[in-house]
Amino acid sequence: MHQLTLAEIARGLADKKFSSEELTRALLARINQLDPQINSFISVTEDLAISQARAADARRAAGESGALLGAPIGHKDLFCTQGIRTSCGSKMLDNFKAPYDATVVSKLAEAGAVTLGKTNMDEFAMGSANESSYYGAVKNPWNLEHVPGGSSGGSAAAVAARLLPGATATDTGGSIRQPAALTSLTGLKPTYGRVSRWGMIAYASSLDQAGPLARTAEDCALLLQGMAGFDAKDSTSIDEPVPDYSASLNASLQGLRIGLPKEYFGAGLDPRIADLVQASVKELEKLGAVVKEISLPNMQHAIPAYYVIAPAEASSNLSRFDGVRFGYRCESPVDLTDLYKRSRGEGFGPEVQRRIMVGAYALSAGYYDAYYLQAQKIRRLIKNDFMAAFNDVDVILGPTTPNLAWKIGAKNNDPVAEYLEDVYTITANLAGLPGLSMPAGFVDGLPVGVQLLAPYFHEGRLLNVAYRYQQVTDWHTRAPNGF
Numbered sequence: 001m002h003q004l005t006l007a008e009i010a011r012g013l014a015d016k017k018f019s020s021e022e023l024t025r026a027l028l029a030r031i032n033q034l035d036p037q038i039n040s041f042i043s044v045t046e047d048l049a050i051s052q053a054r055a056a057d058a059r060r061a062a063g064e065s066g067a068l069l070g071a072p073i074g075h076k077d078l079f080c081t082q083g084i085r086t087s088c089g090s091k092m093l094d095n096f097k098a099p100y101d102a103t104v105v106s107k108l109a110e111a112g113a114v115t116l117g118k119t120n121m122d123e124f125a126m127g128s129a130n131e132s133s134y135y136g137a138v139k140n141p142w143n144l145e146h147v148p149g150g151s152s153g154g155s156a157a158a159v160a161a162r163l164l165p166g167a168t169a170t171d172t173g174g175s176i177r178q179p180a181a182l183t184s185l186t187g188l189k190p191t192y193g194r195v196s197r198w199g200m201i202a203y204a205s206s207l208d209q210a211g212p213l214a215r216t217a218e219d220c221a222l223l224l225q226g227m228a229g230f231d232a233k234d235s236t237s238i239d240e241p242v243p244d245y246s247a248s249l250n251a252s253l254q255g256l257r258i259g260l261p262k263e264y265f266g267a268g269l270d271p272r273i274a275d276l277v278q279a280s281v282k283e284l285e286k287l288g289a290v291v292k293e294i295s296l297p298n299m300q301h302a303i304p305a306y307y308v309i310a311p312a313e314a315s316s317n318l319s320r321f322d323g324v325r326f327g328y329r330c331e332s333p334v335d336l337t338d339l340y341k342r343s344r345g346e347g348f349g350p351e352v353q354r355r356i357m358v359g360a361y362a363l364s365a366g367y368y369d370a371y372y373l374q375a376q377k378i379r380r381l382i383k384n385d386f387m388a389a390f391n392d393v394d395v396i397l398g399p400t401t402p403n404l405a406w407k408i409g410a411k412n413n414d415p416v417a418e419y420l421e422d423v424y425t426i427t428a429n430l431a432g433l434p435g436l437s438m439p440a441g442f443v444d445g446l447p448v449g450v451q452l453l454a455p456y457f458h459e460g461r462l463l464n465v466a467y468r469y470q471q472v473t474d475w476h477t478r479a480p481n482g483f
């Protein structure tokens, strides 16, 4: 049963081939048996899962239907879940039980999805390797010595290992698309504002966006359908109708204009990844797409701009963790300053502390103009580059990552080396655009992803291209050895 996709599960449940409770119990047993190898869960919510599965079975018996009714999923551990630990991968929130559900969590629960657990992640979603979690590194099911990508590495590893058919994730600078690429999954970062951020623990509020991780584009469409929509509780949520993402999956690609940015294929890209990207372009051409070279001239400035803006917002967002209101509190503080200092010094890990310091520095009176303001100007230039490109093309295609999944520990002494892995993904966050990564092959047994970007609110187009590609390729159907 663990090999089934969400779409297949929906059909199996509708045809009464199995119940949600049977499926849920089978997957819980699989998590117990296999997760110790990959460490993809922070909490397994067995009791909640069984009761939600029974409720979904009862709803089906009463005549209800729905693609997610009874479908088991996991939530990245930064979505607040009422009464359940919501740790954000941090010692700071190890003891935090959220008093309410995030909008994404409640919407999916209303659609009938069953929560099997909360997945591991980089601390406060800061990272590209899932090594900064207080709960330990997540291992890549394709090779247990390698990272699964981050920060949604737990969601990705769990889905890749067939412990779950799909999971929620978030993407501030690539954390859905990059782990999707490194674990051979399909992952979609929606347009900023498409999915509510309410109840999602904030990293960098102007960049954070939730989306699905699953094996296929078809499954991402089902999950996005359950997540997307206006939410009055999120002031950046956009009141635009949500299209039927499944209905447009099979649309023809005849005449689709694909832009290949020349800046994507320069030095720094593993040539074996470049070859697989070109092979994916050939497949899409066979389906009727036409290819054009384009230019995104300001791309080179994206990493420095992002690594000013994201830490700046993080330093402000994380000021709420002060040892007073919630989360970790140090032992026997002597006064208020000692309480703040030691609660934060002991509760946050080194990468989070580094970002808070960088962000506070960039925002400080003497440096604001030199760093933060400059970074915001670059952000606008990057957006303008995309707007100009989308005058000529319908989607932009390139690699999701410049390199294969690296060995656990290989970049631990060099944070900047890890930051550089985000080169292809962060521009979409800076511009607020939707992006998708889909499996496009393997090098030395490690997965490679191709990224597609589209204009605002064209998630349906991304899913359509990926779906058609997945009809003529089988990368997305392969499972890692032992899983």
Ligand code: GLN
Pocket (backbone or CB within 6 Å): 125, 126, 127, 128, 150, 151, 170, 171, 172, 173, 174, 175, 176, 203, 310, 422
């Ligand atoms: N790797 C990027 C960072 O560390 C992006 C993380 C994310 O998207 N949450 O900030």
